[in-house]
Amino acid sequence: MGEGPTITTIAERAGVSIASVSRVLNGLPTRQETERKVLAAAEELGYVRNAVARSLKSRRTHQVAFAMADVGNPAYLAMLREIQPVLKAAGYRLVLHSTDAVVADEIDVLHSLGERYVDGLIMVPLRVTEAHLTMLATARAPVVIIGSVPEDTPVDNVRADSRTGVRLALDHLHALGRRRIGLVNGPLDTVPGAARGAAYREALGALGLPYDEELVEIGDFYRAEGGRAVAALLDRVPDVDALMCANDLIALGALDVLRAAGRRVPQDVAVVGMDDTDLAAASWPSLSSVSLGSAERGRAAAELLLDRLQYGEREPRLVTVPPHLVVRASSGRAGAEEPEGNTS
Amino acid sequence: MGEGPTITTIAERAGVSIASVSRVLNGLPTRQETERKVLAAAEELGYVRNAVARSLKSRRTHQVAFAMADVGNPAYLAMLREIQPVLKAAGYRLVLHSTDAVVADEIDVLHSLGERYVDGLIMVPLRVTEAHLTMLATARAPVVIIGSVPEDTPVDNVRADSRTGVRLALDHLHALGRRRIGLVNGPLDTVPGAARGAAYREALGALGLPYDEELVEIGDFYRAEGGRAVAALLDRVPDVDALMCANDLIALGALDVLRAAGRRVPQDVAVVGMDDTDLAAASWPSLSSVSLGSAERGRAAAELLLDRLQYGEREPRLVTVPPHLVVRASSGRAGAEEPEGNTS
DNA sequence: CGAAACACGGTAAACGTTTACAGCAATGCG
DNA sequence: CGCATTGCTGTAAACGTTTACCGTGTTTCG
Numbered sequence: 001m002g003e004g005p006t007i008t009t010i011a012e013r014a015g016v017s018i019a020s021v022s023r024v025l026n027g028l029p030t031r032q033e034t035e036r037k038v039l040a041a042a043e044e045l046g047y048v049r050n051a052v053a054r055s056l057k058s059r060r061t062h063q064v065a066f067a068m069a070d071v072g073n074p075a076y077l078a079m080l081r082e083i084q085p086v087l088k089a090a091g092y093r094l095v096l097h098s099t100d101a102v103v104a105d106e107i108d109v110l111h112s113l114g115e116r117y118v119d120g121l122i123m124v125p126l127r128v129t130e131a132h133l134t135m136l137a138t139a140r141a142p143v144v145i146i147g148s149v150p151e152d153t154p155v156d157n158v159r160a161d162s163r164t165g166v167r168l169a170l171d172h173l174h175a176l177g178r179r180r181i182g183l184v185n186g187p188l189d190t191v192p193g194a195a196r197g198a199a200y201r202e203a204l205g206a207l208g209l210p211y212d213e214e215l216v217e218i219g220d221f222y223r224a225e226g227g228r229a230v231a232a233l234l235d236r237v238p239d240v241d242a243l244m245c246a247n248d249l250i251a252l253g254a255l256d257v258l259r260a261a262g263r264r265v266p267q268d269v270a271v272v273g274m275d276d277t278d279l280a281a282a283s284w285p286s287l288s289s290v291s292l293g294s295a296e297r298g299r300a301a302a303e304l305l306l307d308r309l310q311y312g313e314r315e316p317r318l319v320t321v322p323p324h325l326v327v328r329a330s331s332g333r334a335g336a337e338e339p340e341g342n343t344s
Numbered sequence: 345m346g347e348g349p350t351i352t353t354i355a356e357r358a359g360v361s362i363a364s365v366s367r368v369l370n371g372l373p374t375r376q377e378t379e380r381k382v383l384a385a386a387e388e389l390g391y392v393r394n395a396v397a398r399s400l401k402s403r404r405t406h407q408v409a410f411a412m413a414d415v416g417n418p419a420y421l422a423m424l425r426e427i428q429p430v431l432k433a434a435g436y437r438l439v440l441h442s443t444d445a446v447v448a449d450e451i452d453v454l455h456s457l458g459e460r461y462v463d464g465l466i467m468v469p470l471r472v473t474e475a476h477l478t479m480l481a482t483a484r485a486p487v488v489i490i491g492s493v494p495e496d497t498p499v500d501n502v503r504a505d506s507r508t509g510v511r512l513a514l515d516h517l518h519a520l521g522r523r524r525i526g527l528v529n530g531p532l533d534t535v536p537g538a539a540r541g542a543a544y545r546e547a548l549g550a551l552g553l554p555y556d557e558e559l560v561e562i563g564d565f566y567r568a569e570g571g572r573a574v575a576a577l578l579d580r581v582p583d584v585d586a587l588m589c590a591n592d593l594i595a596l597g598a599l600d601v602l603r604a605a606g607r608r609v610p611q612d613v614a615v616v617g618m619d620d621t622d623l624a625a626a627s628w629p630s631l632s633s634v635s636l637g638s639a640e641r642g643r644a645a646a647e648l649l650l651d652r653l654q655y656g657e658r659e660p661r662l663v664t665v666p667p668h669l670v671v672r673a674s675s676g677r678a679g680a681e682e683p684e685g686n687t688s
Numbered sequence: 689c690g691a692a693a694c695a696c697g698g699t700a701a702a703c704g705t706t707t708a709c710a711g712c713a714a715t716g717c718g
Numbered sequence: 719c720g721c722a723t724t725g726c727t728g729t730a731a732a733c734g735t736t737t738a739c740c741g742t743g744t745t746t747c748g
Contacts, residue, residue: 004484006734007736016698017698018698018735018736023737026736029695031696046482052459052460052461053703053733053734053735056704057735057736059703061396072421077415081416093461096428096440098432111392114392116348117396138390140392283626285628286628350704351706361729362705362706363727363729363730366705367726367727375725375726394703394704394705396703397704397733399733400703400704400732402733403733
């Protein structure tokens with residue numbers, strides 16, 4: 001773990017100047033003899049370029065940060081899984097920030113762009129505050145936001161269309177004959193929470209169903225919280241016949257509680273989740289879910305950022321990824337999805 | 345996105361030398377008046393320290409790399425989720441490397457330590473080759489390996505005890521009366537594959553059951569692959585009454601195939617997975633699984649690395665994390681579905 | 689054959705910090 | 719009052735690269 005060789009060590013060994021060493025290492029035109037000597041010396045000494053010194057001079061770190069609330073959330077994970085290879089292929093390293101949904105942490109990340117340890121940032125803010133917007137306006141490196149920001153924010157923006165997503169789910173449930181469709185949402189001051197709440201109301205309108213406040217319950221985007229919210233909802237509105245859940249974790253919580261309450265899914269209550277995570281396919285019963293294209297959003301964000309890193313200044317772009325509904329057992333016809341004969 | 349202010353800009357603005365600016369910024373003793381001027385100037389200009397220049401001088405990047413095959417794998421994810429906050433609390437950033445289980449990529453990561461863009465590395469190699477060992481011996485930064493390495497490898501090492509883990513599972517299945525217990529394993533040239541294969545054989549011996557090659561099927565550590573392997577196994581040995589799966593994804597594949605084949609779980613075939621991931625609790629039926637303490641291993645690795653970064657040279661340490669069995673429906677009594685009070 | 693063009697390679701400055709060292713003013717003390 | 723001590727501050731070197739610029743030796747061509 002000694003203090004590895006530097007360009008100077010090599011220069012001495014090869015009997016040339018450090019400039020020549022640098023040139024050889026960067027593939028700039030050099031006499032064959034010099035090249036040979038330098039490469040030989042580098043090889044013998046096991047030389048590896050110091051990335052920090054390089055970055056200082058070149059003002060490029062070849063690192064990109066990805067900041068989201070929690071890697072454990074499968075929706076973010078899906079993004080990460082797409083972002084990583086795209087960056088890697090372009091020669092960038094990925095610096096991961098978990099902000100635990102704490103606004104101050106997100107602001108911190110934006111602020112730390114000034115430290116210039118990354119060339120750019122992809123961020124999925126849970127809520128967008130005034131502080132976010134100020135920081136974004138003066139950010140010291142290119143930023144791509146996944147989630148909605150106001151029109152005039154000077155950053156690239158990738159959005160899901162949860163409005164259409166909720167609409168797809170409600171159309172589906174309506175087509176199944178459900179009329180008392182509840183919404184189990186996350187906090188309304190979060191970007192997804194607000195969007196999904198509004199979309200729900202709108203979709204009901206389009207279907208000619210009344211908006212009934214009783215049918216809406218706010219919890220948080222986690223399984224246990226979702227379960228609690230569903231329990232409260234069942235208590236208040238026993239005749240609910242379908243649940244639109246604002247994400248898959250909430251939906252899993254819903255399944256837990258419905259099972260404990262002796263309601264059959266989907267016969268008594270149909271359930272639709274959102275994000276179409278791995279968990280949806282693995283759950284019991286398997287969970288219908290609206291895919292908001294997490295993976296596609298991740299990929300789009302990475303590509304936007306790389307494009308900007310490569311070509312510099314240009315108009316901010318907006319990419320909207322279309323949703324689609326994946327129907328599984330939790331809202332299929334009873335048992336239709338699964339072979340019969342399996343009790344347990 | 346302009347060229348932010350530097351220490352020099354501030355020095356001019358405050359009418360002091362760059363040394364004084366640096367001292368103030370680092371909290372070294374300074375006359376109050378100077379301090380005031382510097383802080384005022386820094387504030388007005390929105391100064392942020394350049395991390396790259398800082399690292400070059402201090403030879404510390406405050407970054408740590410974590411390299412594993414695939415973030416999508418819940419076992420690695422569990423590690424990541426523990427590692428991240430530990431590092432963050434200690435002031436380190438996390439650089440993520442996905443190696444896609446390609447040996448060359450792993451070697452690459454080890455080699456790139458020479459670039460000194462991180463202060464240390466936590467790696468989960470899928471297989472440990474000669475090349476790994478050579479690189480580890482000459483690594484230019486501290487490394488912690490999660491998984492087994494030979495005794496004399498000069499790195500900190502965190503191990504799971506899959507031997508005991510498999511033993512727990514087989515004892516459990518044996519206690520349920522199962523006698524034809526199959527093993528669905530991943531490739532034998534991987535660290536976990538080899539360990540689990542050997543452990544299976546040993547545990548059978550301890551239980552007085554014969555080792556029957558027919559009952560062992562090798563696939564890969566993924567759901568679809570696992571399914572294929574199970575299908576082959578069922579075909580060859582129709583009277584198998586329990587499946588020990590080398591990880592949870594394989595076990596999910598097993599559930600898929602068993603369901604399609606009309607075998608009831610757990611009545612006809614009991615299934616036990618390994619790693620106790622989120623998926624196990626969410627699956628249908630919920631999956632018994634041997635927890636190898638992924639989260640604990642992640643935490644231990646992070647702590648070992650931080651310790652070494654803080655205190656420098658010392659003996660390599662070995663930490664072994666004990667496994668435990670989590671019994672759920674797939675090997676419980678028929679229909680014994682417990683509502684999981686689990687968050688996620 | 690001499691001048692111009694060219695191909696290489698060395699010197700030194702720069703990137704933005706930290707820090708050893710020296711300078712200098714103010715203070716303490718004999 | 720002079721000297722040592724103390725407390726700050728400035729100068730400059732260093733971290734390991736890249737690169738502009740210039741000098742040298744060789745080639746080319748009139």
